[in-house]
Amino acid sequence: MPIEQICTIVEAVKLNQYAYSFTLAVGDMVKKGGLKAGQFLHIACGEGLLLRRPISVCVCGEDEPEDTARIVFEVRGEGTRWLAQRQVGDKLNVLGPLGNGFSITPDDRLLLVGGGIGVPPLLGQAVYTAKKAAAVLGFRSADRAMLVEDYRECCEAVYLCSDDGSLGRHGFVDAQLKDILEQDKDFTAVLACGPKPMLKNVARVAAEYGVPCQVSLEERMACGVGACLGCAVQMADGSMKHVCKDGPVFDAKEVDWNV
Ligand SMILES: Cc1cc2nc3c(=O)[nH]c(=O)nc-3n(C[C@H](O)[C@H](O)[C@H](O)COP(=O)(O)OP(=O)(O)OC[C@H]3O[C@@H](n4cnc5c(N)ncnc54)[C@H](O)[C@@H]3O)c2cc1C
Ligand code: FES
Incomplete structure (x- = not known):
């Protein structure tokens, strides 16, 4: 069940000319919410909450005093430009965990x-x-x-x-x-x-x-929780699925690659 949480940026690193890495303190979103890498967070990017942007979780951990989640993003437009200007100690309004990550076990190669x-x-x-x-x-x-x-x-x-x-x-x-x-x-x-x-x-x-x-598919998103049809993609069996709710990770055989 996704929750809205105010998260503090505890580390901010510029990885190259275009990409930023932020580590967020996310309360108990890993321990209790089951957040995993490959799921995504919907981050309010701007003073108005209308501007949420989906960003994947790169790595996360059950840390003290709070769980942490690392996100890495590139500046593409207005929202990510605003995000890139945040600094350590700034707070972000985050909705998560969202979506389904990869299905794997620790023994997988x-x-x-x-x-x-x-x-x-x-x-x-x-x-x-x-x-x-x-x-x-x-x-x-x-x-x-x-x-x-x-x-x-x-x-x-x-x-x-x-x-x-x-x-x-x-x-x-x-x-x-x-x-x-x-x-x-x-x-x-x-x-x-x-x-x-x-x-x-x-x-x-x-x-x-x-x-x-x-x-892991990427589609333009609005609500991020399956309520608006904004992120629908065509499946090989003719059905439509939501990237935000049914994905973003899909079995490659499920996807209609010809649209
Ligand atoms: C599930 C998922 C995971 C993602 N993970 C990452 C990540 O880890 N790192 C990263 O840098 N980017 C990631 N993206 C892409 C990122 O969400 C977009 O780059 C971002 O929304 C662009 O917003 P903007 O305001 O900067 O750009 P603008 O182009 O100004 O955005 C305008 C509108 O289009 C939407 N939009 C634009 N591009 C995308 C896009 N590619 N995907 C979804 N919505 C888009 C925005 O949400 C906004 O509503 C992910 C996208 C999805 C769907
Ligand atoms: S973004 Fe609204 S249904 Fe997926």
């Missing part, structure tokens, strides 16, 4: 595939499966890279790709994914987060090698 701002929500999955996951992280260019050291600390292997060749392999993450699966198909799941065309390609490659795939 995961292959994580993140693109751009889709990289942060997968970090918590790598932490949870402690050194058993491999991660493919894709960025437009080296200056947009983020969280690479965090991934190296908790993954078995980290592969970097960039669209312009300025970091790691020159090219898209699905080509790297294909090469990994060609050598080693012994993963329990591929988990992916990033732009829809990337997710479509990742889902296709995972299916080709017979590895189950879960994807």
Whole structure:
């Protein structure tokens, strides 16, 4: 059950020219609310509450004196620009936990595939499966890279790709994914987060090698709780589902990739 909570920013770090990492004190939202990485928080970005913005939980923990949740975001428009100007000690009005995260167990051997701002929500999955996951992280260019050291600390292997060749392999993450699966198909799941065309390609490659795939979808949102139809997406069986309430994580086979 989501609750509205006033959360203090306890750490604020600028990760690169575009991305910010905030750690929020979230009361007992982890212990009692069951908040998990991959779910999202709906954050009021501005003086009016009409301006909530969905931001994924990157990692969270049962800390003292309060549970904490780390969020990582890029400035895209008015709301995220306002958010980026907040500082340690400032308070945010947060609604959460929202949505369903990835279905995993600590014993899973995961292959994580993140693109751009889709990289942060997968970090918590790598932490949870402690050194058993491999991660493919894709960025437009080296200056947009983020969280690479965090991934190296908790993954078995980290592969970097960039669209312009300025970091790691020159090219898209699905080509790297294909090469990994060609050598080693012994993963329990591929988990992916990033732009829809990337997710479509990742889902296709995972299916080709017979590895189950879960994807985290992004849609423009308003209410964030399933009440407005703002975030509806088409499923392969012809039904419509809400990204905010039924997702954001879906089995890749459920999604209609042709719309
Ligand atoms: C489930 C989910 C998780 C997300 N997690 C992250 C994250 O971890 N880090 C991050 O940087 N971004 C994340 N996003 C995208 C983020 O919500 C948008 O970048 C943000 O809402 C843009 O708001 P704005 O006011 O800065 O931009 P504007 O373009 O000015 O926003 C105008 C309106 O469009 C909506 N909107 C615009 N872009 C998006 C978008 N991509 N998704 C949803 N609504 C949008 C806004 O909510 C607002 O109502 C996530 C989106 C979803 C749906
Ligand atoms: S944002 Fe309103 S139904 Fe999902």
